[in-house]
Amino acid sequence: MKIEIFELERRQSLWENTVEYNLTESGIHPFTISELLNDEQIKQILNLRLGYGQTNGSIELRESISKIYPNATLDNVFTTNGSAEANFVSIWGNLNPQDELLLMLPNYMQIWGLARSFGVNVKPFHLKEDLEWQLDMDEIQKLITHKTKMIAVCNPNNPTGSIMSLSNMEELIDIANEYSVWILSDEVYRGAELDSKETTSFFGKYDKAIAVGGLSKAYSLPGLRMGWIVAPEEIAEKAWSYHDYTSISPSVISQQIATWALESNTRQKILTRNRKMLNENLSVFQNWLNKRKHLFDFIPQKAGAMSFVRYYFDMNSTLLTERLRKEKSLLIVAGDCFGMDNYLRLGIGSEKEYLLKGLQRLEEGLEEFVNA
Ligand SMILES: Cc1ncc(COP(=O)(O)O)c(C=O)c1O
Incomplete structure (x- = not known):
């Protein structure tokens, strides 16, 4: 049986661990085992058959x-x-x-x-x-x-x-x-x-x-x-x-x-921590976008850590994300992965500092590729 390449997953599999900033994640900064479990539960895991x-x-x-x-x-x-x-x-x-x-x-x-x-x-x-x-x-x-x-x-x-x-x-x-x-x-x-x-x-x-x-x-x-x-x-x-x-x-x-x-x-603790992170990071991202309104249009997500933005400059989304990966060590998802060129999907679920640095790389890329 022939399969079609699953572009989004393929690109993540190939590159997500090789770039300095990976903003392709649609999830929220993961927990460690010790953040999640208490000492008794950790002991039970150690003794689990x-x-x-x-x-x-x-x-x-x-x-x-x-x-x-x-x-x-x-x-x-x-x-x-x-x-x-x-x-x-x-x-x-x-x-x-x-x-x-x-x-x-x-x-x-x-x-x-x-x-x-x-x-x-x-x-x-x-x-x-x-x-x-x-x-x-x-x-x-x-x-x-x-x-x-x-x-x-x-x-x-x-x-x-x-x-x-x-x-x-x-x-x-x-x-x-x-x-x-x-x-x-x-x-x-x-x-x-x-x-x-x-x-x-x-x-x-x-x-x-x-x-x-x-x-x-x-x-x-x-x-x-x-x-x-x-x-x-x-x-x-x-x-x-x-x-x-x-x-x-x-x-x-x-x-x-x-x-x-x-x-x-x-469960409540997990969901509350995550919703707080999502709300904070979404406002970081919206502030970033507000300064670039001439380039982007955005309907903010109601759920999840992915922001799907339309852009108005003339560059194919796969080409743009490839240049960002190679020249800025930044990975984001091209709209082409969804059959929608001129869109980008950015994962905003990471820690705030990481997100800000990733956005800084995107800024540098846009200045070089779009204004060039
Ligand atoms: C809509 C949707 N379904 C399923 C998956 C697969 O996720 P997992 O197998 O980690 O639960 C993803 C991953 O991005 C997704 O976005």
């Missing part, structure tokens, strides 16, 4: 995950290695070649590339900038057919950081319901809302919803590689049988730490 553990996720872990979704029980939950694997088994397990998938763009392009490699007919619909990155339902009505099996959304969205309005959600559910199609909702940024109002999950609102989540973004724990699916029981069961062919099980260390991270007090 390194078996396979429960391969669909321990009972405690699945219970903690179920508590953050309305009307979910542990039988609705299936755990994976990262939300990337949750997306993978959801597409692999629920779609066949020639099925139609309606996919929200712009998006984290994993489902785009993966489904197309599996021979699925992927039909994009778009978040509209002039609607502040909301959906135009007429576009979806025109695309959906009786061959459509699934609608895939990313909410909160990567890269725009927008959150779907409740009316958009309800209208989308009505359309999905009329054609009896699944909604696969990648909600890995849920919990990272700047105004602290948690995004409504599609799970609990629609019977045929598969919600994907994980600890990499809103919880700042990407190194645990902890993701999950919350779905009707038969879908969670099915995901397990596909997962037997991928990685069998998430690590027992990650399962244990994830269970503690999701305990209600710890």
Whole structure:
């Protein structure tokens, strides 16, 4: 099977550890183990037996995950290695070649590339900038057919950081319901809302919803590689049988730490720390942009650590980001990775000093390349 190159991940894999300033991260500055755990928990980790553990996720872990979704029980939950694997088994397990998938763009392009490699007919619909990155339902009505099996959304969205309005959600559910199609909702940024109002999950609102989540973004724990699916029981069961062919099980260390991270007090502490960082860093970035209004347009994100900006100078986004990497040791994501030239995605979730220095490099690059 031929695959399409996943440009965004490929560029991160190649360069993120070789540059001085990496502003491609869509997550928030990660925790260390000692910042997260108390002495007793660290002792328990040291004595943890390194078996396979429960391969669909321990009972405690699945219970903690179920508590953050309305009307979910542990039988609705299936755990994976990262939300990337949750997306993978959801597409692999629920779609066949020639099925139609309606996919929200712009998006984290994993489902785009993966489904197309599996021979699925992927039909994009778009978040509209002039609607502040909301959906135009007429576009979806025109695309959906009786061959459509699934609608895939990313909410909160990567890269725009927008959150779907409740009316958009309800209208989308009505359309999905009329054609009896699944909604696969990648909600890995849920919990990272700047105004602290948690995004409504599609799970609990629609019977045929598969919600994907994980600890990499809103919880700042990407190194645990902890993701999950919350779905009707038969879908969670099915995901397990596909997962037997991928990685069998998430690590027992990650399962244990994830269970503690999701305990209600710890979870609140994590989310509060992250929202504070996000708000502070977003104002740093907006101050920076305000001095360059003639070059950029920006609808601030509602959630997540990525800022998606449109620029008005004449330079291809891949060319610009390549020059920034090579000449300024700064990595940022080109709009081309989302099929949207003239945009840049900047990760603002790092420590403030680091962000300021990264922006300084961008400033230097712009002065040299754009004014040259
Ligand atoms: C929307 C979205 N889904 C899934 C992933 C994969 O993340 P992870 O596997 O670390 O949970 C990412 C990573 O950037 C993402 O942005």
